Amino acid sequence: MSSLTLIYIILSGIIALLLAGFQYYTKKKSMSKLNMLFLFLRFLTIFSVFLLLINPKLEQITLSTVKPNLVIAVDNSSSIKYLKQGEEAIRLVEKLKTNKDLNDKFNIETYTFGDKLKTSNEIQFNEKQTNIADAFGQLSQIYKQTISPTILITDGNQTFGNSYEFVNNDYKQPIYPIILGDSIQYTDLKIQQLNVNKYAYLKNQFPVETILVYNGDDSVNSKLVVKSGNTVVYSENVNFTKQNNSRVIDFKLPANAVGVHEYKASLEPLANEKNTINNFKNFAVEVIDQKTKIALVSDIVHPDLGVLKKTIESNEQRSVSILNSKEILNQINDFQLVILYQPNNKFNILIERLDSENKNRFTIIGTKTDLNFLNKINNTYSSEITNQTENYQAELNKSYAPFLIEDINFESFPPLNSPYGSTKFSVPFETILNKTINGILKKDPLLATFETSGRREAVMFGENIWQWRAQSYLNDKSFNAFDDFIGKLIQYLASNKQKNRLNVEYESFYNGNTNVIVKAEFFDKNYEFDTRETLTITVKNTATEETKTFPFILNSTNYQVDLSSLPASDYSFTVSVSNENISKSGSFKILEYNVEQQFLNADVTKLQQLATNSEGKHFFVNNTEGLIKNLLNDNRFATIQKSNKNRLSLIDWKYLLIIIALSLSIEWFLRKYNGLI
Known part of the structure; x- marks a missing residue:
């Protein structure tokens, strides 16, 4: 006052x-x-x-007084159970959570992690993957502005993700790794990695690359054997020494029959080898009898062309040829789909040929498109000509019916440059993406599809789609989401299958270390997505004849079911709609592989490096007496008094x-x- x-x-x-x-x-x-x-x-x-x-x-x-946080992050992957450290880890967590002195000084928060960080206190050691770096990335968002020393209880074996020992560049907290497992190095042979394409083409050969690693001091001999069923399709003798402890072996296998073919690569174990599970890997290849060929036709140079080619060819079942409007005329019958990029009057003969042969097409309209020509030669839609351009952003139409579409955060994508004006369709069409300007929804589509006279067409009203792929990578650290979206559009356009009310999306085979997710979409009689139905999937193990039924869970724009609990085997399935006499069947294979069982001991070196880089201290699980004393006596973790x-x-x-x-x-x-x- x-x-x-x-x-x-x-x-x-x-x-x-x-x-x-x-x-x-x-x-x-x-x-x-x-x-x-x-x-x-x-x-x-x-x-x-x-x-x-x-x-x-x-x-x-x-x-007011603010106590520092004590974060306990527990590795919940199955490698902990495999190394027989589960009981030790649970006892340690209970000891820390019930310690009176620690509770007086800290706010104790417990997390578990496998492939993702979770707040659940249930520690079951049943997750199939470990990503320690991602766990720290999520913790850095939660404890960005607080004092939060972190106890990391893990064996340090990460199956995917960035190197975690340098995580303190983002996570500014002292980290105290509690090392679960043995630090003794045992003699071991293993198949470190096996690289193979998911698809192969009939009567071709597909390449296989194996990376073999040896840990030990003596010279040893072994043999790499690849079998298909009981038939040996490839074998090679290998030898290792302490100095030459790795081998890369490349070979090719024939693709003689259409379908999914399963193989097993194995290294003959050593006499004194403790872990033989990592001596073999199962892999599979789906052999198909043809490759979808797509023509990308343009008379201008634009970065969209390269991005479209790379995106479409990310699926090895497809190949893209970039041609001009004259080059394609002599080979038009070689392609299942033609993409017309910003057509002008030079496309006149090509479009007439496409119409006469009733071929599917994908037209991309941009600022270099001759709209007068396109309106004149095209009888399915016409665009208003204003000689103006506008930048339009995209918004997903969640009611789109012909095929399943995931929302890949389209609203975060940069705007596409397009001629300004409305478009009128003379045939029924369905909108995939709507135009928006500054968040205001327009009535015109940005991307639409339609079917007429037995052919399928798509039209995109905008250029610079290359920026979308770049933004998708910034959002997800991967091109997969964008490539999958374009891939589904291409798959729809390259096929003449009729529209179904029930669509099921699944893989022919799943690796044992990945989630087995089956997606479905059900439409009412007006082909609008129906969220009121109950979908179930009945799965039959063809080896044991055991049958299980799982319900689908509604997930925004589709139904999903997680079948990751199923053991490795061959399965047939039927997806049924409860109130309709509609169903769809299929089959898939789950390959046997558990990446968490590939480790013999803890990764002590990385965990020690992590402790040093973060100004923390590492402990072994059987020698943690000093951990509590260290936390209680560290002056960095003092209680703060705040005045308001x-x-x-x-x-x-x-x-x-x-x-x-x-x-x-x-x-x-x-x-x-x-x-x-």
């Missing part, structure tokens, strides 16, 4: 006393007690009113109004009672 405000309050008190005295003070030797009470009540009323007018600010200081200063306006103090009302009421009642009114 300022000195000037204090002077105003004193003056207000004097004036209030003078005004009250003017009414009730008498010149008698002594005032009656009643008048003195009236004078006090009137003074209190006037002074309170003056205080409200002055409205002084009162400062209120509150003190609040300025409170007196006008907000409701009790002052109560005083005014009460003093006036008492004065009036007493005057009335004594006959002075």
Whole structure:
């Protein structure tokens, strides 16, 4: 409170006393007690009113203590159970959580992690993948502004993700790794990695690359054998020494029959080898009898062309040839789909050929497109010609029916440059992406598909799609989401299959270390996505004849079911709709492989490096006595006392109004009672 405000309050008190005295003070030797009470009540009323007018600010200081956080992150992957460290880890977590001194000093928070960080306290050691770097990435968002030393209980064996030993560049907290597992190095042979294409083409050969690693001091000999069923399709003798402890072996296998073919690559184990599970890997290849050939036709040079080619060819079943409007005329029958990129009048003969042969096509319209020509030669849609351009952003139409589409955060993508104006369709069409400007939805589509005269077409009203692929990588650190979106569009356009009310999306085979996810989409009779239905999948293990039924879970734009709990085997399935006589069947294979069982011991070196880089300290799980003492005595983790200063306006103090009302009421009642009114 300022000195000037204090002077105003004193003056207000004097004036209030003078005004009250003017009414009730008498010149008698002594005032009656009643008048003195009236004078006090009137003074209190006037002074309170003056205080409200002055409205002084009162400062209120509150003190609070903030304890640092103690983060316990537990590796919940199956490698902990495989190394027989699960019970030790659970006992340690309980010991830390129930320690009175730690609870007095810290707010203890417990997390588990496998491929993702979770807040669950259930530690079951059943997750199939480990990504320690991702766990730290998520913790850095939660504890960015606080003091939060972190206890990492793990064997240090990461199956995917960035190197975690340098994580302190992002996670600015001391880390205390608790090392689960043995640090002894055993003699071991293993197939470190096996690289093979997912698809191969009939009567071709597909390449296989194996990376073999040896840990040991003596010279050893072994043999790499690849089998298909009981038939040996490839074998090679290999030898290792302490110095030459790795081999890369490349070979090719024939693709003689269409379908999914499963193989097993194995290294013959050594006599004294402790872990033989990592001596073999299963892999599969789907052999197909043809490759979808796509022509990308353009008479201009644009970065979209290269991006479209790379995106479409990310699926090895497809190949893209970039041609001009003349080159394609002699080989048009070689392609299942033609992409017309910004057509002009030079495309006249090509479009007439496409119409006469009723071929599917994908037209991309941009600022270099000749709209006059396109409107003249095309009888399915026409674009308004304004000679203006506009930047349009995309918004997914979640009711799109012909095929399944995931929302890959289209609204975050940069706008596409397009001729300004509306488009009128003369045939029924379905919108995949709507145009928006500054968040305002327009009536025109940005990307649409339609079917007419037995052929399928798509039209995109915008160029610079190369920026979308770049933004997709920034969002997800991968091109996969964008490539899958374009791949589904190309698959739809390159096929003449009729539209179905029930669509099921699944892989022909799944590796044992990946999630087995089956997606489905169901439409009503108007081909609008129906969220009211109940879908189930009945899965039959063809080896054991065991049958299981799982419900689908509605997930925004589709239904999903996770079948990762199924063991490795061959399966057939049927997806059924509960209230409709509609179903769809298929089959898939789950390959046997558990990446978490490939480790013999803990990765002590990386965990020690992590502790050093983060200014923490590492401990082995059987020697953690000093951990609690270290945390309690570290001055970096002191409790912080915070003071909060609040300025409170007196006008907000409701009790002052109560005083005014009460003093006036008492004065009036007493005057009335004594006959002075």
